[in-house]
Amino acid sequence: xxxxxxxxxxxxxxxxxxxxxxxxxxxxxxxxxxxxxxxxxxxxxxxxxxxxxxxxxxxxxxxxxxxxxxxxxxxxxxxxxxxxxxxxxxxxxxxxxxxxxxxxxxxxxxxxxxxxxxxxxxxxxxxxxxxxxxxxxxxxxxxxxxxxxxxxxxxxxxxxxxxxxxxxxxxxxxxxxxxxxxxxxxxxxxxxxxxxxxxxxxxxxxxxxxxxxxxxxxxxxxxxxxxxx
Numbered sequence: 001x002x003x004x005x006x007x008x009x010x011x012x013x014x015x016x017x018x019x020x021x022x023x024x025x026x027x028x029x030x031x032x033x034x035x036x037x038x039x040x041x042x043x044x045x046x047x048x049x050x051x052x053x054x055x056x057x058x059x060x061x062x063x064x065x066x067x068x069x070x071x072x073x074x075x076x077x078x079x080x081x082x083x084x085x086x087x088x089x090x091x092x093x094x095x096x097x098x099x100x101x102x103x104x105x106x107x108x109x110x111x112x113x114x115x116x117x118x119x120x121x122x123x124x125x126x127x128x129x130x131x132x133x134x135x136x137x138x139x140x141x142x143x144x145x146x147x148x149x150x151x152x153x154x155x156x157x158x159x160x161x162x163x164x165x166x167x168x169x170x171x172x173x174x175x176x177x178x179x180x181x182x183x184x185x186x187x188x189x190x191x192x193x194x195x196x197x198x199x200x201x202x203x204x205x206x207x208x209x210x211x212x213x214x215x216x217x218x219x220x221x222x223x224x225x226x227x228x229x
Contacts, residue, residue: 009189012069012197014177016043018059020200025063029206032067033060034177034197036097036121048073050086057090069119069139069175071097077106088116095138097121100128105135112136119175124150129161133170139195144188145178155184159191166192182206 010031013024016039024030035056037048046052053070060068068091072084084096084107096111098104100120108118112135119139120132124147132140142161147154161174173195176188182205185196198206 008194010067010173010195012067012175012195013203014039014197014199016040016045016056017200018056021060021063021065024200024203025065029203030065032065032069032093034069034097034175036071037073050083050090053087054090057094061091061093065093067093067095069095069097071121072107075103077103077110080104080107081110084111084116084118085114088114095119097141100132100140105131108135108137121175121177123161124152124157126157126160126164129174130164133165133168133172137172139173139175141175141177141197143178144176144184145180147178148180155187158188158193162188162192182208 011029012032012034013021013030014034015021016033016035020043021033040048045056057068057070070087070090072080072087074080074083080098080103084098087096088094088111095117097119098108099122104120108120111118117138119141120135120137121141123129123132123140123142129140129142140161142154142158144154144158147157158174158176165172165174174193176193176196179185179196179198179202181202185198
């Protein structure tokens with residue numbers, strides 16, 4: 001498979017917890033953070049409004065995030081467009097997420113006409129990724145784990161999406177979400193996917209190799225034996 005023309009790896013942390021952001025920012029692994037109202041609720045963000053999200057964004061960028069993805073709400077295209085404009089005005093590094101529904105796609109088109117970067121999210125099929133490309137979205141976010149939960153082959157479907165993007169020379173990135181294991185990342189990265197958002201639990205697994213820990217501990221013991229100070 002040809003490599004996508006969308007550039008280097010971008011890894012995001014799927015979290016709205018500032019404490020979690022602080023912990024993982026020190027690793028230097030993450031390009032930015034992704035959120036949605038469900039994540040805001042889970043991570044006990046006090047409200048879903050522009051004032052609260054502006055403060056959250058300031059915290060994210062102070063920690064070195066290069067991008068923060070915030071999801072618009074409102075149900076109708078007009079309302080999501082209005083909220084999306086407010087979210088985009090927070091910072092130029094903000095990307096507005098929208099569900100890949102008819103209203104979400106309409107709102108995305110309106111936002112793109114104003115120069116706002118958008119992610120169409122909740123993607124489950126290759127034809128939805130095609131729709132996102134046609135809408136000129138910057139990102140399309142397929143939900144790998146949830147696709148598998150629904151009895152579909154998530155990896156196969158996402159590889160098809162990536163092949164389609166590559167073959168059409170699109171600059172849209174697949175932002176692979178609902179990732180449950182590092183093995184999923186490796187399998188999809190080997191097929192050209194280069195943009196992932198992972199939970200803090202999955203991020204922990206990136207370092208979860210017991211043989212590595214044993215080797216690291218042996219290095220420290222040997223350094224001590226040699227009088228390291």
